[in-house]
Amino acid sequence: MRYFIELSYFGKAYHGWQNQPNSISVQEVLEENLSKVLRKSAEIVGAGRTDAGVHAKQMFAHFDHNEVLDEALLKYKLNSMLPKDIAIADIFKVREDAHARFDAISRSYEYHIVQEKDAFEQDFAWLLRQKIDLKKMNEAASILKAYTNFKCFSRSRTDVKTYNCRIEQAEWKKEDNKLVFHITADRFLRNMVRAIVGTLIEIGQNKYPVSQMHKIIESEDRGEAGASVPAHGLYLTRIIYPENIRLK
Secondary structure, eight states: OOOEEEEEEEGSSOOSOOOOOSSSSHHHHHHHHHHHHOOOOOOEEESSSOOOOOOEEEEEEEEEEEOOOOHHHHHHHHHHHHHEEEEEEEEEEEOTTOTTTTTTEEEEEEEEEEEETTTTTTTSSSEEESOOOHHHHHHHHHGGGGGOOOOGGOOSSSSSOOOOOOOEEEEEEEEETTTEEEESSSSOTTTHHHHHHHHHHHTTTTOOOOTTHHHHHTTOOOOGGGOOOOGGGGGEEEEEOOOOGGGO
């Protein structure tokens, strides 16, 4: 039987989601504690990767178990054992062929920026003091939706078969004391969102015209895009699956 886990985590203490040889990851901590509760080795498959220091307001993973589980009890036990920076929101049974990564229809991220020092946001948003033109940044962000090949925003050493992604939303919003970038796509490349934000920031600082975004994307060259922004301002916020994936 296959089960989905819905969770969230604060990424500061972890070297990303995926297991690493010499660094602690969210996946490692979750697998260790799930194995203790189930009293057998448990392997989990995540909906995707997040880099070191990146947070997740919503993440999904699946695991297999040959017995019917009390999902509410399992959730309670896991939350009791896990560190305070990882929280389980739900555990539910899914179709046998359901896959946390490959069945995801869309994923959404946010990037948070503050422009004045805030003692309570230092681990949750990037402090950027320079003035930026939000209107220009949104004009450049809208260009993203006209393209599908985003090799220019991908980490150079990666094993993906395609650089194609379908971006549905890309826009900046002023929310209270923050500037928040919202982006949704069917899939993302490694480091893609942070590279996009870095590029938009440079356009917002008038280093390049809005039209430069076309040239950057069409170059398919990571060296043409802006520098990646710091990880601690990035959040995986939502993952959408087909409605029939969950068993009643």
